[in-house]
Amino acid sequence: MPFEDLLKQLRERTARVLAMGGAEKLARRKAEGHLNARERIDHLVDPGSFVESGMFAAGIRPEVRDKTPADAKVAGFARIAGREVALVSNDFTVLGASSSVINMKKIKHVKQVAGKRGLPLILLGESSGARMPDRMGAAGRAIIAQDPAEYQRLRETPWASALLGACYGSSTWYSAMSDFVVMRKGAVMAIASPGVTSIAINKPIEAEELGGWKLLTGVSGLADLAVETDEQALDAIKRFLSYLPDHHMEPPPEQPAPPGSDDACRNIFDILPESRNKVYDVRKIITAIVDTGSSFELKERFGKSIATVLARLDGKSVGFIASNPLFKGGALDADACQKVTSFMVLCDSFNVPLVFLVDVPGFLIGVEGEMRGMPGKVINWMNALSLVTMPKITIILRKSYGQAYINMAGGKGADEVALWPMADLGFMDPAVSVNVLHGLKQEDDPERFKQLVAEVERDTSAWALAELYEAQNVIDPRDTREYLIHTLAVHRMRLKMGVGEHKLANWPTSY
Numbered sequence: 001m002p003f004e005d006l007l008k009q010l011r012e013r014t015a016r017v018l019a020m021g022g023a024e025k026l027a028r029r030k031a032e033g034h035l036n037a038r039e040r041i042d043h044l045v046d047p048g049s050f051v052e053s054g055m056f057a058a059g060i061r062p063e064v065r066d067k068t069p070a071d072a073k074v075a076g077f078a079r080i081a082g083r084e085v086a087l088v089s090n091d092f093t094v095l096g097a098s099s100s101v102i103n104m105k106k107i108k109h110v111k112q113v114a115g116k117r118g119l120p121l122i123l124l125g126e127s128s129g130a131r132m133p134d135r136m137g138a139a140g141r142a143i144i145a146q147d148p149a150e151y152q153r154l155r156e157t158p159w160a161s162a163l164l165g166a167c168y169g170s171s172t173w174y175s176a177m178s179d180f181v182v183m184r185k186g187a188v189m190a191i192a193s194p195g196v197t198s199i200a201i202n203k204p205i206e207a208e209e210l211g212g213w214k215l216l217t218g219v220s221g222l223a224d225l226a227v228e229t230d231e232q233a234l235d236a237i238k239r240f241l242s243y244l245p246d247h248h249m250e251p252p253p254e255q256p257a258p259p260g261s262d263d264a265c266r267n268i269f270d271i272l273p274e275s276r277n278k279v280y281d282v283r284k285i286i287t288a289i290v291d292t293g294s295s296f297e298l299k300e301r302f303g304k305s306i307a308t309v310l311a312r313l314d315g316k317s318v319g320f321i322a323s324n325p326l327f328k329g330g331a332l333d334a335d336a337c338q339k340v341t342s343f344m345v346l347c348d349s350f351n352v353p354l355v356f357l358v359d360v361p362g363f364l365i366g367v368e369g370e371m372r373g374m375p376g377k378v379i380n381w382m383n384a385l386s387l388v389t390m391p392k393i394t395i396i397l398r399k400s401y402g403q404a405y406i407n408m409a410g411g412k413g414a415d416e417v418a419l420w421p422m423a424d425l426g427f428m429d430p431a432v433s434v435n436v437l438h439g440l441k442q443e444d445d446p447e448r449f450k451q452l453v454a455e456v457e458r459d460t461s462a463w464a465l466a467e468l469y470e471a472q473n474v475i476d477p478r479d480t481r482e483y484l485i486h487t488l489a490v491h492r493m494r495l496k497m498g499v500g501e502h503k504l505a506n507w508p509t510s511y
Contacts, residue, residue, distance in 0.1 A: 021093025037091035045078035086114035096128030118247030125171030155349040221302035251498030252317035303335035319347035322357035337377035389500040391491035423462040
C-alpha cells in the first residue's frame with residue numbers, strides 16, 4: 001500500500017480515537033460542567049508533553065472492537081512542572097470505562113514503566129466496573145489474577161488518584177492503593193453500584209449514602225480531600241506531588257521560601273491562648289511556622305483531633321502531625337490513630353521528615369473505641385513510629401499526657417524533643433489526678449484540693465523534663481520555625497543523600 005494511503009489510515013484512525021464516545025456524549029459532559037478524559041489530561045500536564053500509550057487499542061471481542069476507541073482508558077506519559085509522570089485517564093463515554101482484557105494490559109504497562117523508571121503514577125478514575133462479557137464464565141476467570149503483583153504496593157513511586165464520577169471496579173481498587181485520593185463532590189466510590197448494592201442488601205440506597213464525598217472524607221477516610229470541580233481535583237494532584245520526590249530513592253524537590261516566611265511565627269501568641277483550658281486551631285500554628293502558602297492538609301474531615309499536613313520549611317518538604325484541641329480537646333480516637341499511621345507511612349516512604357506538635361490529653365476512651373479495636377490501632381501507630389527512619393522532631397506545646405506521650409514521639413521516640421515553656425507532662429489533667437490518687441474532689445476541700453493540684457503540677461513542668469534531659473531544649477514559641485529549620489538540617493545529615501530506609505514501604509494503604 002502506498003505511503004500516502006497508510007498515512008491517511010493513520011489520520012482517520014487517530015480522528016476516530018480522539019472522537020472518543022461520540023459528539024453527543026461529549027456534549028452532555030460539557031453541559032454538566034465536567035471535563036472528558038482527554039481534557040483532564042490537558043489540564044493536568046505541561047502543554048504538548050503527553051505521549052499516549054495504546055491509542056489504537058480496542059476491545060478484544062468482535063462486537064465491541066469498532067466502538068471502543070483506546071478501549072476506554074487513555075494512558076501514557078507526560079510532564080508536570082517539567083517532571084515526568086505516568087498516567088491513566090478513564091473515558092466514561094466509551095462503555096462506561098469498563099475494565100477489559102485489553103485496557104487492563106494498558107494499565108499494567110504504565111504501572112510497570114512507572115515502577116521501573118521511577119515515575120509518579122496518576123489515576124483519573126471514573127468507571128462502571130468490569131466489562132461483563134470479558135469476565136463471564138470460566139474463560140473470564142482465566143484472564144484475571146494472572147499477575148500476583150497487580151495489587152502490590154511497595155511505594156517505589158508516589159500514586160495519586162482522582163475520583164471524578166461514578167467509580168466502581170478498578171477505580172475503587174486503585175484509589176484504595178493510592179497515597180493521595182481527591183474527589184469531586186458528586187462523585188461516588190464503592191465496591192459495587194447502588195443498583196447492585198440495593199439488590200444485595202434488599203433495600204434501596206442512594207449513591208451519596210453508599211460512597212459520596214462526606215462518607216469517604218469524613219467516615220471511612222478513604223479520600224483525602226473533596227473539591228467542587230474536575231479542575232480543582234487535578235490541581236490538588238499537582239500540588240500533592242510537588243511535596244514528594246519522583247521515586248523513593250531521591251529526596252523531595254525544593255522550592256525557594258517566599259519572602260516574609262519568617263514573620264508570622266513572631267506573632268504566634270496571637271493564636272495560642274494563655275489559658276491551657278482554652279482551645280485553638282493548631283493548623284494556624286502550622287501556617288505560622290512554615291513557608292508562606294505551603295501548608296497542604298490531608299484528611300481534614302477525618303480524625304479531626306489531629307492534623308496531618310504537608311508543608312515546607314526553608315523550601316524543604318516536611319510532614320506535620322499535630323494535636324488539634326479544637327476538636328475533642330485533641331483526644332485521640334480510632335480515626336486519628338489510623339490517620340496518623342497512614343501519614344507516617346507516606347512521609348517515611350518518600351523521604352519526608354516528620355514534626356510532631358503535641359497538645360494531647362490522651363486517648364479517647366470508651367466503649368465505641370474498644371469496639372473499633374483501639375488497642376490495636378494504638379499499637380499499630382507505635383509499630384509504624386518505631387519503623388520510621390526519616391528525622392523525627394517533637395515539640396510539646398502544652399499537654400502531653402499518658403500513653404499518648406509515647407505515641408506522639410515523646411522521649412526516645414524522636415531524634416530531638418523541644419518544649420515550649422507552658423508544656424505540661426502529667427499522666428492526666430492535674431485535677432483528675434488528684435481525684436484518682438486521693439479520692440478528693442474540689443468541692444470536698446477546696447484548699448486541700450488546690451494544694452494537691454500544685455504538688456502534682458510541680459513535677460510535670462517543662463523544666464522538670466528538661467532537667468532530666470528527656471527533652472533537649474526549651475524554646476520560645478516564637479523561635480519554633482528557626483529551631484525546626486536548624487534541627488532538621490542537622491538530622492538530615494545522617495541520611496544517604498536525603499533518603500531513608502523505607503521500612504514501611506509495604507504497609508497496607510487502607511486498613
